[in-house]
Amino acid sequence: MIGVVGLNYWGPNLARNFAELGALSWLCDLDEARLEKAKARHPSATATTSFAEVLASEVEGVVIATPVPTHYELARQALEAGKHVLVEKPPAMKAAEIDELVALAADRDLVLMPGHLLLYHPGVRKLKQLIDDGELGEVLCVYGNRQNLGIVRTNENALWSLGVHDLSVILQLLDEDPELATAQGSSSIHPGVEDVVFCFLRFPSGKIAHMHLSWLDPHKMRKMTVVGRDKMAVFDDMELERKVTVYDKSPWKRAETYGEWQTRSGDIYIPKISTAEPLRLECTRFLELVAGDGDRIKVAQDGARVVRALEMLTDSLG
Ligand SMILES: NC(=O)c1ccc[n+]([C@@H]2O[C@H](COP(=O)([O-])OP(=O)(O)OC[C@H]3O[C@@H](n4cnc5c(N)ncnc54)[C@H](O)[C@@H]3O)[C@@H](O)[C@H]2O)c1
Numbered sequence: 118m119i120g121v122v123g124l125n126y127w128g129p130n131l132a133r134n135f136a137e138l139g140a141l142s143w144l145c146d147l148d149e150a151r152l153e154k155a156k157a158r159h160p161s162a163t164a165t166t167s168f169a170e171v172l173a174s175e176v177e178g179v180v181i182a183t184p185v186p187t188h189y190e191l192a193r194q195a196l197e198a199g200k201h202v203l204v205e206k207p208p209a210m211k212a213a214e215i216d217e218l219v220a221l222a223a224d225r226d227l228v229l230m231p232g233h234l235l236l237y238h239p240g241v242r243k244l245k246q247l248i249d250d251g252e253l254g255e256v257l258c259v260y261g262n263r264q265n266l267g268i269v270r271t272n273e274n275a276l277w278s279l280g281v282h283d284l285s286v287i288l289q290l291l292d293e294d295p296e297l298a299t300a301q302g303s304s305s306i307h308p309g310v311e312d313v314v315f316c317f318l319r320f321p322s323g324k325i326a327h328m329h330l331s332w333l334d335p336h337k338m339r340k341m342t343v344v345g346r347d348k349m350a351v352f353d354d355m356e357l358e359r360k361v362t363v364y365d366k367s368p369w370k371r372a373e374t375y376g377e378w379q380t381r382s383g384d385i386y387i388p389k390i391s392t393a394e395p396l397r398l399e400c401t402r403f404l405e406l407v408a409g410d411g412d413r414i415k416v417a418q419d420g421a422r423v424v425r426a427l428e429m430l431t432d433s434l435g
Contacts, residue, residue: 118142119404120171121180122191124155127205128182131232134158134400135180161275172198178228178407181205185277189214192229196221203403206281207427208232208420219417228406228413231420233285237398238354239285239391240360240390244343247363248290253345254367260327261289261341264334274311275330276300276430283328284316284430285423286341293320294422298413298429305333316430360390 120143121132128146135141136159144164146152156164165171171179178201181191189209195202196218201237208231209215222229235241247253261283288294295318302311316328339354348366349364365383370376406413 118176119178119180120145120174120176121155121182121203122146122168122171123181123183124148124151128180128400129155129158130396131180131182131203131400132162134160134394134397137397138400138404140404142175143171143174146426153225162218168194172200178403180403182232185273186210189218192218193221194428195391196225196227196229199225199227201230201403201407203228203230203232203400205232206285207232207277207424209424212421212425214429215421219421222417223414226413228403229420230403231285231416231423232399233282233289233420233423234395234399235282235286236289237402238352238395239393239398240354241289241341241363243388243390244286244341244350244352247291247348247350247361248343248345252348252363253343253350254347255372256291256343256345257323257328258325258344259290260329261287262329262336263340264329264331264336264338266334267332269306269312269332271307271310274304274434274435275302275314275332276311276316276427279332280314280328280430281423281427282318283330283341284426285419287318287326287328288422289325289419289425290341290343291320291322291324293322293324294319295319295326295426295429298426300430300431300434302434311434314434318426320344337411359387362387 119135119140122145124146142161144155144162152164179195188204192202192204263279274331297319300316302314307314312333313331318326341352343350347367351362363386369379369381411424
């Protein structure tokens with residue numbers, strides 16, 4: 118059974134999913150009013166304002182949906198109490214902190230799963246499948262666009278608020294640690310809070326990636342583009358029916374032109390993508406990992422890779 122901690126904006130979505138999966142048994146928030154509201158929705162769950170009480174309970178797993186600066190400490194306490202942990206993104210703010218959590222989880226054979234929602238999106242799974250099946254040929258570059266007008270935040274910059282999603286996807290698609298990760302941005306509204314950030318990453322294999330993150334933009338974009346040597350693919354989360362588009366386009370060397378490069382444009386096709394709720398798939402995955410199905414260590418290490426790259430980008434932005 119599962120306890121959900123932090124029940125303001127995002128936590129109730131997690132509580133709903135675990136309840137629907139028949140696994141919700143505890144609810145926890147420091148705020149009595151939020152706790153009451155959640156308890157009214159899930160009357161069979163035990164409600165408490167004490168995190169320690171959840172840790173002392175029979176729950177197997179703890180789901181942490183509290184503010185980012187609290188993630189590391191709460192996750193550490195939960196692992197030390199012998200609980201499996203699903204912690205919202207990013208699971209820690211420093212590479213040293215996530216390394217400690219990964220080691221603790223491995224040592225105790227516990228799940229440490231970061232809540233990188235997009236990794237469970239069927240559209241992103243499709244991109245990964247296209248890459249892994251070799252359909253796109255050698256991947257040359259990947260870039261993400263996450264732009265909109267608003268919400269203007271004061272507590273987190275665009276890299277931390279928007280970029281963590283795309284970073285988790287890029288690192289999962291390429292399955293490599295970047296050797297270089299730099300970011301540049303500007304703070305036009307609140308001093309010290311970057312509202313526009315451009316990131317560049319280079320990987321040991323030679324692949325490169327880019328992220329454009331902004332809440333000061335005329336376009337609402339949630340897009341990830343993968344350019345392969347044989348084909349190109351785009352995941353567009355703003356599209357309802359065309360979540361993924363595959364372009365049979367590539368550079369092409371025709372024998373009769375004596376090695377001169379040309380471009381080749383073939384069919385464009387739209388694979389069918391499941392409409393399953395990514396959060397339901399994420400919660401299901403957590404329960405499977407808790408039950409012993411899947412590679413716990415890889416899931417934790419993938420989360421650490423995101424925090425490491427985030428630290429490199431944050432340092433260069435500063
Ligand atoms: N995956 C996604 O798409 C997605 C979307 C939104 C938010 N999030 C993540 O979810 C987390 C929560 O986001 P939010 O917007 O709901 O945050 P929030 O700040 O609005 O709410 C956090 C809640 O946690 C409670 N809390 C804080 N410390 C606590 C403690 N020690 N014990 C018990 N309760 C405690 C607070 O009282 C509050 O109700 C963040 O990490 C955020 O990054 C993820």
